[in-house]
Amino acid sequence: MQTKTYAVALAVLLLATVLEAWSIWTPTWIRASTPASSPIHYSARYGLTQRCERAYLDLPSSSGLSGSHAQAHDQGWKCRSFPLSDRDCSQDRNFCAAWRGASYAAQMSFAFLVVSLLGLLLILLLNGRQRKRDGWRIISGCSALALTLQAIAVGVIANLFNNDERFYAGSKLVGLVAGGIRSGQSDHGPQGDGYRSID
Numbered sequence: 001m002q003t004k005t006y007a008v009a010l011a012v013l014l015l016a017t018v019l020e021a022w023s024i025w026t027p028t029w030i031r032a033s034t035p036a037s038s039p040i041h042y043s044a045r046y047g048l049t050q051r052c053e054r055a056y057l058d059l060p061s062s063s064g065l066s067g068s069h070a071q072a073h074d075q076g077w078k079c080r081s082f083p084l085s086d087r088d089c090s091q092d093r094n095f096c097a098a099w100r101g102a103s104y105a106a107q108m109s110f111a112f113l114v115v116s117l118l119g120l121l122l123i124l125l126l127n128g129r130q131r132k133r134d135g136w137r138i139i140s141g142c143s144a145l146a147l148t149l150q151a152i153a154v155g156v157i158a159n160l161f162n163n164d165e166r167f168y169a170g171s172k173l174v175g176l177v178a179g180g181i182r183s184g185q186s187d188h189g190p191q192g193d194g195y196r197s198i199d
Helices: 002-025 093-125 129-163 176-181
Strands: 030-033 040-046 050-060 069-072 078-081
Antiparallel strands (some): 040 050, 050 069
């Protein structure tokens, strides 16, 4: 019975650590793109530490047949660090402070997950019931801290997504937890019916 418990705990912690690392170092938190009908296609992907963008012009082919297009000037994805102080923070320092804070929270979450993994490996090597009981308390505490920090990071990014002007209609907040926070509404568009009263 104990072997199954340790194996399940190890598998869950290992999976959580890998997914946390993936969420920190890949630009998969927010995606934005122009409508498919636009001849100029622009896409951007935002991650906690980088932003990637791609733009190209979709030209009709010389045959004139509908549906056949020739893509010109497709440069592929270009990535850079995000947010940059001179480029992304010049108008809104609060945005950058919040984004960096979310990144820091996710990185601390990763650190606590690594400590939990190492603690679990130590439990497997230790003898004695009391040491194992104390080890489980440490693992549980580190895992709870990691979960709390990850929830803070997701909450901050979801708040920025909903309230910052740089995420326009067509932007999507990506992720299972983030999707749950937004209650299934993935398109970022105008709130309400889009009308303002004239005073």
